[in-house]
Amino acid sequence: MRNDRSFIELRARERAHALLDEGSYRELLDPFEGIMSPWLPQQGVVPQSDDGMVVARGTINGQSAVVIAIEGTFQGGSMGEVSGAKMAAALELAAEDNRNGIPTQAVLCLETGGVRLQEANLGLAAIADIHAAIVDLRRYTPVVGIVAGTVGCFGGMSIAAALCSYLIVTREARLGLNGPQVIEQEAGIEEYDSRDRPFIWSMTGGEIRAESGLVDALVGDGINAVKAAMNDAIAKGVPAQDRSDKYEEYLARLTQFDTRQQADTAQIKQLFAREVK
Amino acid sequence: MMTQSNSRGAIWLEKLAPNAPRMSGLCPSVQVADGELNGESVRFIAVVPDANNHYPRAVKGEVGLLEGWTLAKVVNETIDADANSDVKRPIIAVIDVPSQAYGRREEAFGIHQALAGAAGAYAKARLAGHPVIGLIVGKAMSGAFLAHGYQANRLIAFNDQGVLVHAMGKDSAARITLRTVEALEKLAATIPPMAYDVSNYATLGLLSDLLNISNPDAPTDADLAQVLIILQQSVRDARLDPSLKNRLGAENRRSSALVRERMRASW
Numbered sequence: 001m002r003n004d005r006s007f008i009e010l011r012a013r014e015r016a017h018a019l020l021d022e023g024s025y026r027e028l029l030d031p032f033e034g035i036m037s038p039w040l041p042q043q044g045v046v047p048q049s050d051d052g053m054v055v056a057r058g059t060i061n062g063q064s065a066v067v068i069a070i071e072g073t074f075q076g077g078s079m080g081e082v083s084g085a086k087m088a089a090a091l092e093l094a095a096e097d098n099r100n101g102i103p104t105q106a107v108l109c110l111e112t113g114g115v116r117l118q119e120a121n122l123g124l125a126a127i128a129d130i131h132a133a134i135v136d137l138r139r140y141t142p143v144v145g146i147v148a149g150t151v152g153c154f155g156g157m158s159i160a161a162a163l164c165s166y167l168i169v170t171r172e173a174r175l176g177l178n179g180p181q182v183i184e185q186e187a188g189i190e191e192y193d194s195r196d197r198p199f200i201w202s203m204t205g206g207e208i209r210a211e212s213g214l215v216d217a218l219v220g221d222g223i224n225a226v227k228a229a230m231n232d233a234i235a236k237g238v239p240a241q242d243r244s245d246k247y248e249e250y251l252a253r254l255t256q257f258d259t260r261q262q263a264d265t266a267q268i269k270q271l272f273a274r275e276v277k
Numbered sequence: 278m279m280t281q282s283n284s285r286g287a288i289w290l291e292k293l294a295p296n297a298p299r300m301s302g303l304c305p306s307v308q309v310a311d312g313e314l315n316g317e318s319v320r321f322i323a324v325v326p327d328a329n330n331h332y333p334r335a336v337k338g339e340v341g342l343l344e345g346w347t348l349a350k351v352v353n354e355t356i357d358a359d360a361n362s363d364v365k366r367p368i369i370a371v372i373d374v375p376s377q378a379y380g381r382r383e384e385a386f387g388i389h390q391a392l393a394g395a396a397g398a399y400a401k402a403r404l405a406g407h408p409v410i411g412l413i414v415g416k417a418m419s420g421a422f423l424a425h426g427y428q429a430n431r432l433i434a435f436n437d438q439g440v441l442v443h444a445m446g447k448d449s450a451a452r453i454t455l456r457t458v459e460a461l462e463k464l465a466a467t468i469p470p471m472a473y474d475v476s477n478y479a480t481l482g483l484l485s486d487l488l489n490i491s492n493p494d495a496p497t498d499a500d501l502a503q504v505l506i507i508l509q510q511s512v513r514d515a516r517l518d519p520s521l522k523n524r525l526g527a528e529n530r531r532s533s534a535l536v537r538e539r540m541r542a543s544w
Contacts, residue, residue: 028543035539038532039468055540081470085536092537093544115419115444117454122470122530124419124444125483128396128427129533132521135400156423156444162393177389177420178379185449186379187334203385214387243390244397247349254342254386255304259331263385271386 004222008148008172012069015109015148016056018223019067019230024058029086037080039119048074053083055090061231064097065105066090072111072151079157080116084126091133091143098140105234106137107144108164113179114155127156134163138242142166144233146226147173147206147215154179163244166233167215168226169206175215176204202265212272214243284338285415285439285493286323286373292496293371293504294321300351306330306338307347314367315509320355322348323371324425334380340421341378345391348425352398356405365407367512370399372426373415376446392424399428408515410508413475414493417442430515431485431523433507437493440475447473469529482527485511 010018017025029035031049040047052074056067068087070077079087087108097104115123134143145164147153149172153161158177161167169175178186180194193199202208210218216233219225257271287308294312303309306327311320326338335341340348352368359365378388403409411417411429418441426432434440445453451461465471469480479487486507490500514523525534 029536029539033539035532035536039470043464043468057544081530081532082536085533086540089537089540093541117445117450118468118471120444120450120471121442121478121481121483122533124423124427125481125524125530126533128423129521129524131393131396131423132400132403132428135397136404139404156420158389159393159396159420159423162387162390163397175389176384177377177392178384179453181452182445182449183379183381183384185452186376186446187381191334191379191381192384203381212387214390242397244393245349245353247346247353247394247398250387250391250394251343251346251350254346255331257386259333259382263382268385 004224006221007223007226008150008170008221011073012054012071012109016054016067016069019107019227020056020058020060020065021062026057028055028057028090035082037082037119039081043118045118051080051082051086052077053086055086060105060107060234063103063105065107066094067107067109069109070111075116077112077151078116079112079114079123079127080119081122081126084123084130088126088129088133091130091137095133095137095140098137103141105141107146107230110145110147110153110157110161111151112153112157113151114157124156127160130160131163134160138163138165138238142234142236142238144168144230146230147175148221148226149173149206165239165242166236168217168219168229168233169209169215170219170221171206172221173206174201174204175206175209208265208268212268283494284325284373286338286371287325288494289371289412289414289496290321290323292501303351304331304343304347306335306344307351309351314505314512317367319367319369321369321371322351324374332378332382334383335378337375338373339376339378340374340392340395340424341383342386342388342391345388345395345424349394349398352395352402356402356407359407365405367408367410368402369410369412369508370426370429372411372413372417372422374418374421374425375416376418377420377424392420395424396428403428403430403519406519408512410511410515412504412508413440413442415439418446419444430519431511432483433486433488433511434475434484435490435493436475436487437490439493441473442475442478443473480527480529482530483524485514485523
């Protein structure tokens, strides 16, 4: 598919550009505003002038939109006080717009390891604000999450992804609550071998997440492919039931499942395949 | 090991709703009891240890697959039950959660989605007008706290060494940041958002109250009376504002407020 340029290779700013209508891009709190992390310098870490978060207003198919894109190359896309507040604030304002009769669409490009540990509790608090804002906004307009890779989406931000109305992934994406190293640290190498990459992908990669129904679309790595999936998601409108509200279905599956064996690909397929009514 | 009998979550649930029957049809690690506050019916929810948990990585009170989805069920059903009432019932999350569950099955079967079920349900309850109060009696760690408590209108914590609020346990945080645990502790002591103790956490402005409780593991009647007064007051305050704006006032969180101010100006 050489006629479709790679989306994964784009930085956050370029991703936002690519998703918005041509010529409509306007960045808010851009690097020249210089709102940086107040916590990194005192720990000997060089801050970045956008704190690794790009918020861009513009239009998608002619309609008012905001694209919020995490820069995965800055501190692993981790959520600090400022970067987290940028995403939360933009989502809060989008919800307010919709409440005031101004339809504003929202698309999130999620590439993050989760909380930035140098800002620990303030990162966690910002993520709680992001959860709150997504749940508020998705009542009015679909909130579309894109996890393209290669960082993936982990920690509290995997919960944010799971709160989105629709989720789009590529094969290079991983989506999971706990990073492999943390699981190995907490539960032992027998439980989770963080160096076994094929195993990690078989558990949390984009392909298995799509097969499990935990995401809505698996697309190839191309700007056009990602945009087409985004447009499809927006066209569907607010879902009749959000995935995060499907407790009946998931509890039925998880409660009945035999947990004497350890999980593998076959078990994942078995758990999610059967239609439980 | 933490058992149900010495879990602070279980102890305080019983203290707050004495002799109340537990809601049936739930996994044993999620306990729900209805009680009264100021003559009004309130729902208390706690996650407690279950040594026989169907998912073995969630036996110590962790929030795992079943816990996340069960919290989602309880809170959504509470919203549905009150859908036609003008006055929505207060929901009080009694928080003592050591962590999310770490395990292979958990990742494989989508624990992130289960926790989103819980966090999303609490947020929906708040938006629907239910006063949602988080009472931190013990640990409030990471994803577990995001799922059980962090969506509350008001957060109250005990000023006690047994209360910990953090994004990651010390051993893992040290490994991920390539530090020793000692170096991490030393650094954490000088950077308020990195600290593990509740007095540093309180400087971030996320708590509406920090309570001095004489005996958090075996509460006296005076301890209970103190908590009940604050809960009543918090329920009243929560009814005035369903948002989380009240968390943005602290000097140690001024960048969070500044970003919102600037974002609004350029929106």
